[in-house]
Amino acid sequence: MDKDTQAVADLLNQALAESGLSQAAFAAALGTSASRFSTYRSGKTKPTAQFVLRAARLAHALCKAREYRIMSAPVTATAIREASDDDWAWRMLLQGRDHLRLLLDRHDGSEAAWEAAPGPTNEAGFDALLAVLTAHEFEAAGEDPPEWSIIEALPDPWIPEHPFLERAEIIDETPDYLARANIYIPARDLATA
Structure with missing residues (x-):
């Protein structure tokens, strides 16, 4: 896996962890399937830049909501x-x-x-x-x-x-x-x- 693909995979893995959701739930939250999200995380398929940015933004917001003890x-x-x-x-x-x-x-x-x-x-x-x-x-x-x-x-x-x-x-x-x-x-x- 090249460095850029690895960096994208790392960002998605970090977003998944920060979201506090299971892979299936986070994938659904992003509007994709768990299997497709898995291919993004493994580097087998390259997501769009928009998808990666959205994953990071939603994960951060879900984390904040948990910190505030507020339902998403x-x-x-x-x-x-x-x-x-x-x-x-x-x-x-x-x-x-x-x-x-x-x-x-x-x-x-x-x-x-x-x-x-x-x-x-x-x-x-x-x-x-x-x-x-x-x-x-x-x-x-x-x-x-x-x-x-x-x-x-x-x-x-x-x-x-x-x-x-x-x-x-x-x-x-x-x-x-x-x-x-x-x-x-x-x-x-x-x-x-």
């Missing part, structure tokens, strides 16, 4: 997936969203932890809601939303069960940005203390 998009998706019930999954989603707000307010580049694409939550509704909330928060902060957060509307309406609102009330009380994605959740259920 991949951590939030994992917490939702591993939740013992829908109520806990909902709490993890809103906590992640609130942590994104904190990172966006810092203006130190750590919000890039939310540019890292999350893995699946194993629930299409939660996957879509995480994406839409993320895009909404970035846009509200005057930032371009991450690529992974720009999604098509769900093919069928997702209206999670509500303890005291009827279906029509839920639909009526849903913010427009959610309704456009075919997700129906009353605005009051998005508020946190």
Whole structure:
């Protein structure tokens, strides 16, 4: 392996370590497969300069988020997936969203932890809601939303069960940005203390 290829491999290995994620999770966060990322790390395939810079930037942001004890998009998706019930999954989603707000307010580049694409939550509704909330928060902060957060509307309406609102009330009380994605959740259920 020539010196430049070795230097790129070293940078990617350092980024992987700094990210705190597994190779598969970091590859997914970067929008590639674990096997493709492995070929970059071994020097068998040469990534673009943009990919290497993005890996370093996202790894640093993920590291910062961990230092701040703030959830990133991949951590939030994992917490939702591993939740013992829908109520806990909902709490993890809103906590992640609130942590994104904190990172966006810092203006130190750590919000890039939310540019890292999350893995699946194993629930299409939660996957879509995480994406839409993320895009909404970035846009509200005057930032371009991450690529992974720009999604098509769900093919069928997702209206999670509500303890005291009827279906029509839920639909009526849903913010427009959610309704456009075919997700129906009353605005009051998005508020946190």
